[in-house]
Amino acid sequence: MPLPTRLFLVLAVIATALVLAFWRPHAPPGSDGGAPSPGGEAFRQRLVAVGDLHGDIDNAKRVLRMAGLTDKADGWAAGNDIFVQTGDCVDRGTFAREIYDLWYRLRGEAQAAGGRVINLLGNHEVMNAIGDWRYVTQADIKHWGGTENRQRELSKDGWLGKDWLANYSISALVPISPFASAPTYSFQHGSLRPSFPNLTPYPDAINRLGHSLLTRALTPPLAPPYPPNPYSGLPAGTTREEAELYDGGGPLWWRGLADVEDDRIVCGWAKELQEKIGVRRVIGGHTPDFDKIVHRCNASVIIIDTGISYAYGGVLSALEIIYSLTPVPKDDSHRQDPFVAPANATDEPHVLHAGGKYIEREEVNAIYVGHKKRIALEVRQIVL
Numbered sequence: 551m552p553l554p555t556r557l558f559l560v561l562a563v564i565a566t567a568l569v570l571a572f573w574r575p576h577a578p579p580g581s582d583g584g585a586p587s588p589g590g591e592a593f594r595q596r597l598v599a600v601g602d603l604h605g606d607i608d609n610a611k612r613v614l615r616m617a618g619l620t621d622k623a624d625g626w627a628a629g630n631d632i633f634v635q636t637g638d639c640v641d642r643g644t645f646a647r648e649i650y651d652l653w654y655r656l657r658g659e660a661q662a663a664g665g666r667v668i669n670l671l672g673n674h675e676v677m678n679a680i681g682d683w684r685y686v687t688q689a690d691i692k693h694w695g696g697t698e699n700r701q702r703e704l705s706k707d708g709w710l711g712k713d714w715l716a717n718y719s720i721s722a723l724v725p726i727s728p729f730a731s732a733p734t735y736s737f738q739h740g741s742l743r744p745s746f747p748n749l750t751p752y753p754d755a756i757n758r759l760g761h762s763l764l765t766r767a768l769t770p771p772l773a774p775p776y777p778p779n780p781y782s783g784l785p786a787g788t789t790r791e792e793a794e795l796y797d798g799g800g801p802l803w804w805r806g807l808a809d810v811e812d813d814r815i816v817c818g819w820a821k822e823l824q825e826k827i828g829v830r831r832v833i834g835g836h837t838p839d840f841d842k843i844v845h846r847c848n849a850s851v852i853i854i855d856t857g858i859s860y861a862y863g864g865v866l867s868a869l870e871i872i873y874s875l876t877p878v879p880k881d882d883s884h885r886q887d888p889f890v891a892p893a894n895a896t897d898e899p900h901v902l903h904a905g906g907k908y909i910e911r912e913e914v915n916a917i918y919v920g921h922k923k924r925i926a927l928e929v930r931q932i933v934l
């Protein structure tokens with residue numbers, strides 16, 4: 551073989567090796583919807599939200615395992631995932647205490663792993679706090695060691711009362727990434743009403759009222775439980791705004807986004823909410839559909855209560871959002887030239903740059919036992 555031909559062959563082999571080393575297919579990442587995918591993502595965040603659990607610790611644990619948040623021993627196994635629970639862990643079923651205990655433990659474990667557990671209060675948590683125990687079962691009270699112990703643990707000096715005051719809120723505004731361009735989501739137990747007087751500044755105004763009402767309710771002496779005692783209503787000193795937070799038009803009880811049938815009305819509200827508080831999706835529980843997670847108005851409204859508790863017998867479900875940023879290749883033609891290696895190979899593909907162009911992909915799924923259902927997929931190009 552003449553020398554130039556041999557040289558050419560050697561160069562061709564090197565070129566092929568370089569192409570194989572640096573070329574990456576541009577297939578959309580995360581299409582498996584589960585484990586991190588090899589599509590050159592520079593950022594990935596997963597969020598899982600679960601609705602009403604009403605005293606069913608076994609199904610609570612099943613749902614978390616099903617959604618890949620916990621392992622067989624119910625320990626946090628989801629790294630930096632975000633977990634949101636939208637309240638109503640108590641009443642109807644027996645094992646609320648275990649559920650709160652599980653959140654307490656997982657919150658610590660998630661934090662240690664770089665993840666986050668976000669707990670919200672539902673109308674049933676606040677009912678328990680103000681002594682409205684109409685849906686508390688005798689089995690629950692017995693399991694809790696009696697009325698007195700239950701009240702002690704719930705009071706602002708008990709472990710659970712303290713935990714509620716420190717770590718639970720009425721509403722949560724959750725950005726899916728630390729970048730200013732990130733989509734944000736609003737979570738609360740019921741429906742967020744666009745005309746709610748303390749909607750903004752969101753969610754601080756709502757949470758400030760929730761905290762003061764809860765502090766009032768959990769400060770001993772606690773209201774004697776109804777029944778058997780008469781209903782004593784909201785605690786003495788409750789302000790008008792706190793009462794508004796708890797009434798039928800507030801975020802704990804309102805069902806408008808779930809139960810008003812006319813889509814034009816609901817989508818109008820969703821649009822108004824998006825304009826007022828800037829979130830991409832408003833997510834809540836409270837109104838069960840026993841078969842599925844409900845989404846409306848292009849999934850700008852999502853209702854995640856599927857009656858998971860044995861007290862209802864609905865399907866096990868979890869909402870999943872997978873968000874990723876993948877760098878837009880600067881100029882694909884260079885990749886075809888085997889003699890031009892990327893200027894800085896470590897630059898690609900896992901480093902984020904301010905001002906860089908990325909494909910933002912947001913995938914929203916409903917997870918059920920044995921299958922997943924796509925609810926929404928938004929893909930756009932953004933500049934960080």
Ligand SMILES: *[C@@H]1O[C@H](CO)[C@@H](O)[C@H](O)[C@H]1NC(C)=O
Nearest residue numbers: 654655657658712713716717
């Ligand atoms: C809030 O949650 C963290 C993590 O679980 C826990 O360490 C802390 O004690 C909680 N705060 C209260 C007052 O319970």
Ligand SMILES: *[C@@H]1O[C@H](CO)[C@@H](O)[C@H](O)[C@H]1NC(C)=O
Nearest residue numbers: 817818821846847848849850
């Ligand atoms: C839903 O999305 C489609 C396509 O992007 C758009 O045409 C439609 O107006 C949207 N509807 C609502 C209620 O936002």
Ligand SMILES: *[C@@H]1O[C@H](CO)[C@@H](O)[C@H](O)[C@H]1NC(C)=O
Nearest residue numbers: 893894895896897898901902
């Ligand atoms: C190459 O990338 C690494 C990691 O981002 C960075 O620390 C380094 O400064 C870069 N080098 C050049 C020459 O750009």
